[in-house]
Amino acid sequence: MAKRGGSLGRYVLLRILLTVPMVLILLTFVFVILRVAPGDPIEAAYGQKLPPAEIAKVRHNLGLDRPLIVQYGAYLGDMVHGDFGKSVVTQQSVGTLIRADFPATLELTLTAMLVAIVVGVGIGSLSGRFRDTPIDLGGRLFGIVIYAAPIFWLGMMFQLLFSVKLHIFPSGGRTAAFAQPHHITGLYLLDSVLTWNWSAFWQTLRYLALPAITLGLVIGGVLVRLVRVHMLQTLQSDYVEAARARGIPEWRVVMRHAFRNALIPVITVTGLQFAALLGGAVLTETTFTWPGLGSQLVQYLDSRDYPGVQGIITFFAILVVFVSLLIDVINAYVDPRIRY
Template identity: 50%
Template sequence: MSRAKALQYYIFTRLLLAPLTIWTIVTLVFLLLRATPGDPADAILGNRAPESAKQALREQLGLSDPLWLQYIHYLGEILRLDLGTSLTSRGLPVWEIIQQHFPATAELSFFGLGIAVLVGAGFGILSASRPNTIFDVGGRLFGIVTYAIPLFWMGMIFQLIFSVQLGWFPLGTRFPIGIEPPNGMTGLYAIDSLLEGNIGKLFTALYYLALPSLSLGILLSGIFERMVRVNLRQTLQSDYVEAARARGIPERKILLSHALKNALIPVITVLGLTFATLLGGAVLTEVTFSWPGLGNRLYEAISQRDYPTVQGVMVFFGAIVVLASIVIDIVNAAIDPRIRY
């Protein structure tokens, strides 16, 4: 079988397995939500509401049905691409909640990942190109420390230093109250400001985005630093690099033109999966900085036992991760001809 046909077969197989993966996510979320303590009726009506009112609400929401029947009904809604209606947002469809809050999460994830790649790759290249020096030790220490620090703790420390003590950045939110945010199709304030041609709103959006994205990016940079350092060091010790040195090619050209390209192949895989995970994993950063993203909305839905919202958001995030993994495999195959399927 030729490489092109093998790759096509692999992609086709992954596409067939994607619905199974999403179904597994749907099932696990459905069961785990109903295994957790708490009652949505209490969250909606309050603990002091009459039991008759709570029971009527459970029947209205279908929560009094047997578990298997609730599961069948929910699978039917998923197959119709209906994520349901929120229990706590005045009957707002879950799709509308995703449309309202996802752009904020995407913007935070994009800028956070950009900072992580720039900082992590920079430290990794510096450490790998100067082994057994203070740069190497510092790079390894940076990778270990940033990987170990809790995300919420870093966010609070950044707020304490740069917002409370120095007053350089706002404590939270996405845009100042009383100022109309940029209007646009994307929902990404930085891009919409550019499309409007409003430089003032662009700087305001970046100003409010700086601290949460910096907090998120620095902690994630440790992952990229360690991967770039390890892979680049192994590549610099390979035979073709030694042959390039023997031919008198400058070390800088060897590093940038020969070694770095091959060393970044595993990093690309982590890059794509990290971005997909960030879309659903920036919950702590969004909660810490009161960022109005989908992760913050998911945290509120979990606290309020809003089953449809939690399930719908998790299915949405799961679909993004599955799609990202397929795209990453295709990109890796295009970059590295040695990959076989």
């Protein structure tokens, strides 16, 4: 056990060291892509509102008149110090905006991930357990249809059904103006629990339900197919057959041996889908007017505020890298078959 612990420690250290060049490559990619994009961000932001002299002054203040290599060095230096730049349009720090809006995106993403896991693992397990039955057919059909559905279309259909027709859930926003909990973490559900404000909790849950279900179902469609495949493989494995031969009840064989081992690959894919959730959050937040980083990114894109776009995309990229690192470490700890 001590040897495994030491090996795990070396593996974690190696993965952390490998994260550094990955982040550097991502930062370079973001910088280059936005620099080769057509158009001038200053002229796009201000147009004819400012005389040429004022536009030149704004460009100088933002450092956009310097050589690209100097801009790149300044960009990397700012990233090291956690400075994500300054918006051209609002002249506000992008880092300040990220700190203000990211809790909303995080709350939506985590809730959607919970929905995806419950739906994907639940339906996928049943589909694998009852192979070639109507349950299996229904589960496979659900996974294909949900995964193929465009996320914005799915969101609009939910709005039409549950908001316009049935009046069960609000069509957009994060919570009612009168129900905002006392700010502690920025996660409204958690803040409501910490302050024992159950009225705010239920109001927030009502507003969160549709966007979280929309985003979670799309990822859940991926997990349904994955869990089904691994459940089938596990149920046909030698150690499951040996457990059955020893007279262990079928429900115990399924839950203790098949189900638990089938979940190991799900951990990896769930972590990888975190990036897809962030990408889906952009469309989901726009559809449901959810005030997070995704909707803010769309506003920056509309106004061609390239420094703002660069800051948010850079933040998302770094976040995905570190989530991937965390998933790799969890996998190495959970699955003894991984060599390190």
